[in-house]
Amino acid sequence: MKYFTITFFALITIYSCSDSSCKENIGVNINKHLLPDTTWTGKVTKTNAEWKKILTSAQYNITREQGTERAYSSELNENKDTGIYYCVSCKNPLFSSATKFESGTGWPSFYAPYSGKSLRVSTDNTEGMSRDEISCQRCSAHLGHVFSDGPPPTGLRYCMDGVAMVFQKEDPKAALTKATFAAGCFWCEEAIFESVKGVREAISGYAGGTTENPTYEEVGSGQTGHAETVEVYYDSSKISYPELLKVYFTSQDPTQVNGQGPDHGTAYRSIVFYRNDTEKQLTEQYIRDLDKSGKYSKPIAVQVMPFTKFWPAEDYHQNYVELNPGDRYVQLESIPRLKRAKKELGMLTPGP
Numbered sequence: 614m615k616y617f618t619i620t621f622f623a624l625i626t627i628y629s630c631s632d633s634s635c636k637e638n639i640g641v642n643i644n645k646h647l648l649p650d651t652t653w654t655g656k657v658t659k660t661n662a663e664w665k666k667i668l669t670s671a672q673y674n675i676t677r678e679q680g681t682e683r684a685y686s687s688e689l690n691e692n693k694d695t696g697i698y699y700c701v702s703c704k705n706p707l708f709s710s711a712t713k714f715e716s717g718t719g720w721p722s723f724y725a726p727y728s729g730k731s732l733r734v735s736t737d738n739t740e741g742m743s744r745d746e747i748s749c750q751r752c753s754a755h756l757g758h759v760f761s762d763g764p765p766p767t768g769l770r771y772c773m774d775g776v777a778m779v780f781q782k783e784d785p786k787a788a789l790t791k792a793t794f795a796a797g798c799f800w801c802e803e804a805i806f807e808s809v810k811g812v813r814e815a816i817s818g819y820a821g822g823t824t825e826n827p828t829y830e831e832v833g834s835g836q837t838g839h840a841e842t843v844e845v846y847y848d849s850s851k852i853s854y855p856e857l858l859k860v861y862f863t864s865q866d867p868t869q870v871n872g873q874g875p876d877h878g879t880a881y882r883s884i885v886f887y888r889n890d891t892e893k894q895l896t897e898q899y900i901r902d903l904d905k906s907g908k909y910s911k912p913i914a915v916q917v918m919p920f921t922k923f924w925p926a927e928d929y930h931q932n933y934v935e936l937n938p939g940d941r942y943v944q945l946e947s948i949p950r951l952k953r954a955k956k957e958l959g960m961l962t963p964g965p
């Protein structure tokens with residue numbers, strides 16, 4: 614890893630950081646929304662004898678003796694699978710495959726760490742140069758170095774020893790972004806969102822109330838506060854949140870209060886569940902624009918609520934329209950609603 618020498622102070626300049634805590638936060642918040650939550654279990658400390666018992670000699674040499682593996686020697690260098698790279702010593706999540714890039718150096722390279730609790734940066738003055746050494750924040754294992762010749766958006770290159778990491782494949786959904794909407798019958802909304810380009814999957818479920826583990830019957834009774842809801846997994850490089858809002862508002866009558874079409878009651882009310890201020894502002898702006906447009910004679914009745922928890926519905930509700938094309942409700946309501954949405958949305962849905 615004898616590449617460009619930079620000092621940590623150069624990084625401080627780049628990120629306009631003024632306190633030492635920034636050291637541990639380089640590149641954090643990049644693609645944060647793509648990454649699943651991580652659990653921090655506190656520091657892991659062991660004696661060298663204890664590390665030797667659980668590590669191979671190559672792993673021990675890299676992580677505890679600041680060794681460097683031969684370039685192109687790790688199979689993780691070429692790994693393109695979706696998943697998480699963990700510290701081989703303590704299983705702290707270090708990097709997501711979402712930030713891996715081909716650096717041409719022969720060492721697995723990333724442009725941002727998994728979280729603010731993944732890495733520690735310190736100055737390494739060995740081998741006649743000053744480099745920024747990367748170690749595991751939880752167990753202090755040596756992992757590699759960081760350089761300032763990486764790609765956007767951070768401009769950093771975390772040059773890692775593959776031996777110091779273990780890779781675990783993750784559900785590809787973990788690399789997608791989630792958005793959550795209620796607009797009446799979830800069978801219908803699930804089928805509509807799943808026909809949109811850039812949406813990988815939609816899950817039928819319940820949200821907006823307080824009852825834990827609600828059942829379909831409980832939600833239908835109106836006693837739980839929940840509404841039939843869909844959780845949408847989408848690729849944000851293919852479809853944007855405002856485009857999802859367009860799908861959402863176009864696929865229903867957003868002026869109907871506490872119901873949608875033939876379904877009445879709070880379980881069928883319309884809600885946009887926002888996950889951050891940007892989603893909230895985009896939604897509120899969309900509603901203002903729709904009210905102003907004159908498209909509807911009545912005011913928009915869609916609620917805008919912070920997302921708290923989504924409860925997936927019973928298995929038999931998933932992919933209901935696709936699996937039950939002969940169902941009377943599906944024929945009379947879901948399929949016509951899907952066709953209307955596709956026609957109005959045009960370019961957002963794939964061709965025939």
Ligand SMILES: [Zn+2]
Nearest residue numbers: 700703749752
């Ligand atoms: Zn570790």
